[in-house]
Amino acid sequence: MELAFRGASSWMMLDAYRWIKNGKPFEYTSYDNRISQQPGRGSLVVTNPKDEDLGQYQCFAYNEWGTATSNSVFVRKAELNSFKETDGSQKTVQAQEGLPFKLACHPPDGWPKPNVYWMLQGDQGQLKTINNSRMTLDPEGNLWFSNVTRFDASSDFAYTCAAKSLFRNEYKLGNKVYLDVQQTGISPTLNKHEPVRQYTTRRNEVALRGRKVELYCIYGGTPLPQVVWKKNGSTILSSHRLTQDNYGKTLVIRRVGYDDQGSYTCEVSNGVGTAQTYSINLQIKAAPFFTEEPQFQNLAEGETAVIRCKADGTPNPQIKWVHNGKPIEQAEPNPRRQISDDSIIITDLTKKDTGNYGCNATNSIGYVYKDVFINVQFAL
Incomplete structure (x- = not known):
């Protein structure tokens, strides 16, 4: 597992990196050799991950001119639990010929959410997928028969609900269900x-x-x-x-x-x-998406920097600005800096204005973030 930070501009010569985990400083060196940092980069490499490694991570890269911030990375454990009832037992359910019918499935928990489907399981354990225009799987894992025919009755096979984790490349099976079809005595062509x-x-x-x-x-x-x-x-x-x-x-x-x-x-x-x-x-x-992203700028003292950021989304996103890894409200006051929802304007630039400026657009669905380096050169 690798936690990678790639958010710093190539124009910013980085001196050091630091990580936070769940909002607190994360000192990976205090762990055993499972966690290391790639040479010359801020990326963390975690070998043999454990439950204690779960959480939300964020990287900060900094030097004398400012701090660049990565997006947050949330690390979860991929898992697929077993069905609640997997004691190998079996049951027989009855359905009437010609009528709609439902086979209920109670799939296990897992992350990511497992794919759920039904299989036909033979007496020797062989599995066969179901492909029938009368049988449809709903998103909750239940199998719906548009109508039941006498040929749906279990003889040398059983119906089995299955859950598969694509991430872990494994699957789990539920208990066997045998279907007993009660025939009506009416010709199938007349049973409408x-x-x-x-x-x-x-x-x-x-x-x-x-x-x-x-x-x-x-x-x-x-x-x-x-x-x-x-x-x-x-x-x-x-x-x-x-x-x-x-x-x-x-x-x-x-x-x-x-x-x-x-x-x-x-x-x-x-x-x-x-x-x-x-x-x-x-x-x-x-979720928020940029319609105009902030851009890197290389300017001279005395010039004006205009950093623009516009985003759309539903609901409408709220834009907040970040300066060197902190909310811009916490930055040192600057009378030459004007802040609005979609821009930061800094007039009569000085070398002290060099740094990273980030735009964070957030709504109830998610967020999008980008920070850029503003480099102010000494005037000739």
């Missing part, structure tokens, strides 16, 4: 049921700009219901960024943007009874 809602995304959904969002519209019924997606009343066409998965039951937007905000409706029908509709109001929020 109108659409019924099973799992849908909440009606008011919030997505983060730049992330992937999945909108679910899982309905049961016999025959298998068909889904048509619309946005603000217009049918949605698939593209490289917007697709439909799970046989149309999931609408996927790969990198959601402000233009994706609106009302999404799924129309569900199977030729039996009344067609169903369900609407989702999608709201887009965004």
Whole structure:
């Protein structure tokens, strides 16, 4: 594991580095040889990480002209716990032919959040993935049968919920579940049921700009219901960024943007009874992002420095300025320095104005930070 600091400008000749952990000075030399600093750099290298290494780290690089600050790095332990019930036991559940059905999964905790899915497990332990238009996995790990057929009954296999950690490259299995299908005695072609809602995304959904969002519209019924997606009343066409998965039951937007905000409706029908509709109001929020970043400046005494910083986001971000690693409010008073939300203006520069100036834009979603070196040269 490596904690790397790369925030200092190449124009600033660095003399020393220091780290803080959870807001307090972090003296890595007081630890054993597990923690070392790369020669000529501020990066910390942690070998054989332990629980005591978890926490929030931040690096400061400084010399006689100022201090540069890195972004905070939060170190967590990757783990995948076991299912709460993994005693090897098995159970049999009953479902009726032709009707919708749900197999519930209670996945284990883990970091990052594990991927959850269902498998078919043979009597000899062999595993097989499920790929069936009638069976759909929801985000919570439950398996929904749009309708149950007699062929879903367990004979030489069991249904098993699984959790996988991509980071740790391992997976855990839950207990076996056997499905007993109660046949109705009616011909499958005559056993029809109108659409019924099973799992849908909440009606008011919030997505983060730049992330992937999945909108679910899982309905049961016999025959298998068909889904048509619309946005603000217009049918949605698939593209490289917007697709439909799970046989149309999931609408996927790969990198959601402000233009994706609106009302999404799924129309569900199977030729039996009344067609169903369900609407989702999608709201887009965004962590702060720079629309104008502060830039390195190499100026002479007597000139004026204008350091600009603008950011956007939802909710609107608040901008705070940093000078040499500390809030600018704690900097030495300077009557030649004017501070506003989007700029710092320093007139009649002197060599003492040399230093690092950072812009931190924050809202309830996150933050973005950048500091730059302002170099003031002696006038000729």
